[in-house]
Amino acid sequence: MNAGRTARERARAELTEEIKAAARRQLATEGAESLSLRAISRELGMVSSALYRYFPSRDDLLTGLIVDAYDALGTAAESAAAKDYEHPIQAWLAVCAALREWARANPHEYALIYGSPISGYQAPQATVEPAARTPIVLLRIVSQAHAEGWLKLPGDVPEPTGKLPEQLDVIAAIAPGVPYRILLRVVIAWTQLFGMISFELFGQLVGTMDPADDFYDAATRQMAKFIGLS
Amino acid sequence: MNAGRTARERARAELTEEIKAAARRQLATEGAESLSLRAISRELGMVSSALYRYFPSRDDLLTGLIVDAYDALGTAAESAAAKDYEHPIQAWLAVCAALREWARANPHEYALIYGSPISGYQAPQATVEPAARTPIVLLRIVSQAHAEGWLKLPGDVPEPTGKLPEQLDVIAAIAPGVPYRILLRVVIAWTQLFGMISFELFGQLVGTMDPADDFYDAATRQMAKFIGLS
DNA sequence: TCCCTGTCAAGAGCACTGCTCTCGGTTTTG
DNA sequence: CAAAACCGAGAGCAGTGCTCTTGACAGGGA
Numbered sequence: 161m162n163a164g165r166t167a168r169e170r171a172r173a174e175l176t177e178e179i180k181a182a183a184r185r186q187l188a189t190e191g192a193e194s195l196s197l198r199a200i201s202r203e204l205g206m207v208s209s210a211l212y213r214y215f216p217s218r219d220d221l222l223t224g225l226i227v228d229a230y231d232a233l234g235t236a237a238e239s240a241a242a243k244d245y246e247h248p249i250q251a252w253l254a255v256c257a258a259l260r261e262w263a264r265a266n267p268h269e270y271a272l273i274y275g276s277p278i279s280g281y282q283a284p285q286a287t288v289e290p291a292a293r294t295p296i297v298l299l300r301i302v303s304q305a306h307a308e309g310w311l312k313l314p315g316d317v318p319e320p321t322g323k324l325p326e327q328l329d330v331i332a333a334i335a336p337g338v339p340y341r342i343l344l345r346v347v348i349a350w351t352q353l354f355g356m357i358s359f360e361l362f363g364q365l366v367g368t369m370d371p372a373d374d375f376y377d378a379a380t381r382q383m384a385k386f387i388g389l390s
Numbered sequence: 391m392n393a394g395r396t397a398r399e400r401a402r403a404e405l406t407e408e409i410k411a412a413a414r415r416q417l418a419t420e421g422a423e424s425l426s427l428r429a430i431s432r433e434l435g436m437v438s439s440a441l442y443r444y445f446p447s448r449d450d451l452l453t454g455l456i457v458d459a460y461d462a463l464g465t466a467a468e469s470a471a472a473k474d475y476e477h478p479i480q481a482w483l484a485v486c487a488a489l490r491e492w493a494r495a496n497p498h499e500y501a502l503i504y505g506s507p508i509s510g511y512q513a514p515q516a517t518v519e520p521a522a523r524t525p526i527v528l529l530r531i532v533s534q535a536h537a538e539g540w541l542k543l544p545g546d547v548p549e550p551t552g553k554l555p556e557q558l559d560v561i562a563a564i565a566p567g568v569p570y571r572i573l574l575r576v577v578i579a580w581t582q583l584f585g586m587i588s589f590e591l592f593g594q595l596v597g598t599m600d601p602a603d604d605f606y607d608a609a610t611r612q613m614a615k616f617i618g619l620s
Numbered sequence: 621t622c623c624c625t626g627t628c629a630a631g632a633g634c635a636c637t638g639c640t641c642t643c644g645g646t647t648t649t650g
Numbered sequence: 651c652a653a654a655a656c657c658g659a660g661a662g663c664a665g666t667g668c669t670c671t672t673g674a675c676a677g678g679g680a
Contacts, residue, residue: 212640
């Protein structure tokens with residue numbers, strides 16, 4: 161894809177990637193808020209001001225890293241869901257496991273996207289599409305399970321009321337045909353899933369459920385059942 | 391309690407509180423990582439170096455703020471649970487609502503304790519006891535509901551296996567007598583609760599479940615039923 | 621009462637940060 | 651081939667956390 165480019169354009173694309181790579185390397189050891197443009201430029205053997213030709217500000221660099229992190233997480237989820245499974249619950253559990261594994265392997269990048277928002281940093285529109293990839297994977301599993309008749313929910317699960325039906329329309333567009341009672345539960349399971357990952361990574365489970373392997377397995381199984389997968 | 395103190399000690403305690411108050415004020419407008427000792431000292435009309443007599447480092451100030459935030463959240467939960475309710479499910483819902491309200495009223499302080507950990511900052515032992523207050527409130531409600539015979543769980547809820555029973559011992563010490571099947575579900579509900587709050591505060595719900603009032607209400611009700619409160 | 625010890629605010633200074641601007645040199649384009 | 655766009659280097663600004671020294675003050679013991 162670099163075919164028709166001029167030498168300058170290719171060099172620019174390469175250097176942009178090198179900068180992000182160095183930033184990711186620095187991110188892995190330090191935190192997100194101690195990410196220093198000067199340190200990156202030092203590692204790359206260039207002057208700090210030259211770096212501003214590629215990223216107009218520190219926030220723009222962060223945006224690039226955030227988009228990459230969302231994409232990496234989304235790819236991890238998609239490739240876990242792409243395999244063949246006998247039962248959709250296996251696909252659900254595999255995606256949940258893949259999400260946790262990625263988060264544990266890249267804790268600082270996870271914190272970048274699911275941790276506290278950076279002060280003064282407003283997530284640009286470019287991040288919402290990559291961010292949606294992961295929940296879409298989960299919804300696809302539910303949607304397909306519903307189409308194949310795998311979803312069973314007890315009769316006493318209440319129907320969403322108030323503004324919920326309207327809000328769930330957005331999600332129903334991704335998983336067409338799935339009853340709103342189930343969609344609501346999928347959103348609940350989604351928040352549980354990432355709450356659990358965040359708690360493990362951010363040290364909230366230390367002293368009780370840490371290490372969290374068994375807890376994670378049990379919780380994802382119960383939440384799978386919660387949304388009707390059994 | 392300031393009775394037997396000398397004038398110097400009283401002045402020191404007062405200034406320590408004033409510094410934390412100014413820091414909280416600054417925290418409310420800016421984020422956590424842009425909390426500046428020099429800005430605080432400027433607001434207090436003193437020189438930045440004088441501030442180090444009260445807090446040896448920026449991290450020590452943060453620790454003070456973190457402890458205060460945990461305490462404030464714990465107090466909010468405890469006072470919500472202290473009222474009289476006809477049914478324990480009302481206590482559960484009231485505490486959940488109080489937690490969300492506090493988080494929405496103090497988003498940056500919430501991010502300080504439940505967001506991404508500060509880089510290079512290791513939570514000192516002084517934070518674990520205030521941090522435990524909130525989950526203890528939730529467990530007390532479940533424990534009391536169990537003692538009064540309100541807890542009912544379907545028979546097909548699996549018994550915790552692996553390392554889970556051993557890990558749940560710590561929690562069982564707070565809620566004695568409650569079956570481990572329920573305790574595990576309480577922990578799951580706990581992670582769901584804070585996952586939901588974090589998602590709302592950190593902007594992950596924008597585009598779907600935002601505003602989250604109805605979603606929060608429905609989710610807390612379903613999770614209450616999930617742990618056996620009905 | 622005096623004095624000495626511990627505490628205090630102030631100031632200068634170090635190393636670091638993000639960011640801006642200007643200056644030449646190179647590359648691409650018309 | 652010239653003009654325009656782009657590039658890295660360097661200096662510099664305002665801000666940061668933190669350290670060290672200096673001089674003033676208060677409190678308890680002689």
